[in-house]
Structure formats: structure tokens, C-alpha cells
Amino acid sequence: MLLLQYNPFPSPQSPYTVPGPIYVHADLQDCIPFQCDGRVPEQQRRRLLAVRAFDEKNMMVGFAVVEGEELGKKAGEMLGEDGVGFLLVYYAGPGCFAVRVDRA
Known part of the structure; x- marks a missing residue:
């Protein structure tokens, strides 16, 4: 595993x-991408989560x-x-980014 810096915001900035x-994963060949089937992944189901809602201008409008x-x-x-x-x-404890959720 690698610990990296990430900015989840699309352009324009917020x-x-x-x-x-x-x-x-350090070796991407061992990484299996998650395929959404309408269920919340196990990794998110077992944690306390901070959920933040944003508008099209990347401004927070709810949390x-x-x-x-x-979560679902x-x-x-x-x-x-x-x-x-x-x-x-x-993830509410350490504050690490978990996922982005968009309308299907």
C-alpha cells in the first residue's frame, strides 16, 4: 500500500x-476495481462516515x-x-477520502 495525497474536486476548484x-495499492495489477451493484461496499459499511453534499459550483450545500x-x-x-x-x-475518524457518489 502507498499513502498518497489526493484532491477529489473536479475543476473548477472549490x-x-x-x-x-x-x-x-502499490501494485496496480493486484487491484481489482470496485463494480457498483447498488450496494454500499463493505469497506464503507463498517465505518463512521462524514458525507458532504456539493452543488455544480463545488460549494458545500449539506453534510x-x-x-x-x-450511507445508502x-x-x-x-x-x-x-x-x-x-x-x-x-472516513470520519482519520478524515481520509473514501468515495465520490453521483446519481446513477
Whole structure:
């Protein structure tokens, strides 16, 4: 595993841009990409998560802290709100970026 710096924001930048830590496989050939089947991955289901909602200008318009088992429901609620373009999910304890959630 490698510990690297990552900025999850697309362009244009946001005042919330803070490069943060992520872990990645050192040997990408051993890394199997996650295929979304509508379920929250196990890695997120067993952790406390900070969920942040952003609009199309990358401005935060909502947030929540949830147990991982609640992520699917909370993400659906937040993405259903007017003006929410995407969600960024972080591991609440260490603050590492976990996933970006977009509408299907």
C-alpha cells in the first residue's frame, strides 16, 4: 500500500479543496476495481462516515455524519435535494477520502 495525497474536486476548484490522504495499492495489477451493484461496499459499511453534499459550483450545500450501514439511505436523501450535484464521503475518524457518489 502507498499513502498518497489526493484532491477529489473536479475543476473548477472549490474553497473546500484540501488535498488529503488516500491509500492505494502499490501494485496496480493486484487491484481489482470496485463494480457498483447498488450496494454500499463493505469497506464503507463498517465505518463512521462524514458525507458532504456539493452543488455544480463545488460549494458545500449539506453534510451528515452517519454509520456506514446508513450511507445508502442518506446518500439517496441528499442526492434528492435541490441543488445537490454530488457527494464526497470521508472516513470520519482519520478524515481520509473514501468515495465520490453521483446519481446513477
